[in-house]
Amino acid sequence: MTPTLSQVYLMVTDLERSREFYETVFDLPIAETGSQSVAFETGRCELKLEQQFDDETLSAFGLSPPGDSRGDGAIAVLEVDDVDAVYERATEAGATTPFGPADVEWGRRILLVEDPDGYVFEVSRPLE
Numbered sequence: 177m178t179p180t181l182s183q184v185y186l187m188v189t190d191l192e193r194s195r196e197f198y199e200t201v202f203d204l205p206i207a208e209t210g211s212q213s214v215a216f217e218t219g220r221c222e223l224k225l226e227q228q229f230d231d232e233t234l235s236a237f238g239l240s241p242p243g244d245s246r247g248d249g250a251i252a253v254l255e256v257d258d259v260d261a262v263y264e265r266a267t268e269a270g271a272t273t274p275f276g277p278a279d280v281e282w283g284r285r286i287l288l289v290e291d292p293d294g295y296v297f298e299v300s301r302p303l304e
């Protein structure tokens with residue numbers, strides 16, 4: 177069996193704020209809501225926001241708290257039909273957009289968007 181990426185967890189500092197951001201800016205439908213988490217439908221792989229675990233829980237799994245620089249060096253890619261519409265919603269929501277929207281030489285229209293905790297998403301689509 178080929179390994180399949182089935183879910184990506186992002187530990188967030190304010191679950192409600194992040195849920196609203198992902199629903200509004202990325203227009204993601206909710207798949208499931210728990211008391212400390214919300215999962216979004218993203219096609220093959222589910223994106224799950226998890227309220228940051230307390231230190232005791234993190235320690236039990238051998239993990240350290242994410243710290244202030246969440247997501248440094250990691251970029252998740254979200255393919256959409258309309259990059260410019262996401263840019264408009266991100267701007268209206270006050271999100272940081274470090275790049276784009278722009279057409280790039282490797283044949284995509286891309287936008288980089290930071291969520292409220294600083295996780296970076298490449299929002300993109302192939303050029304036609």
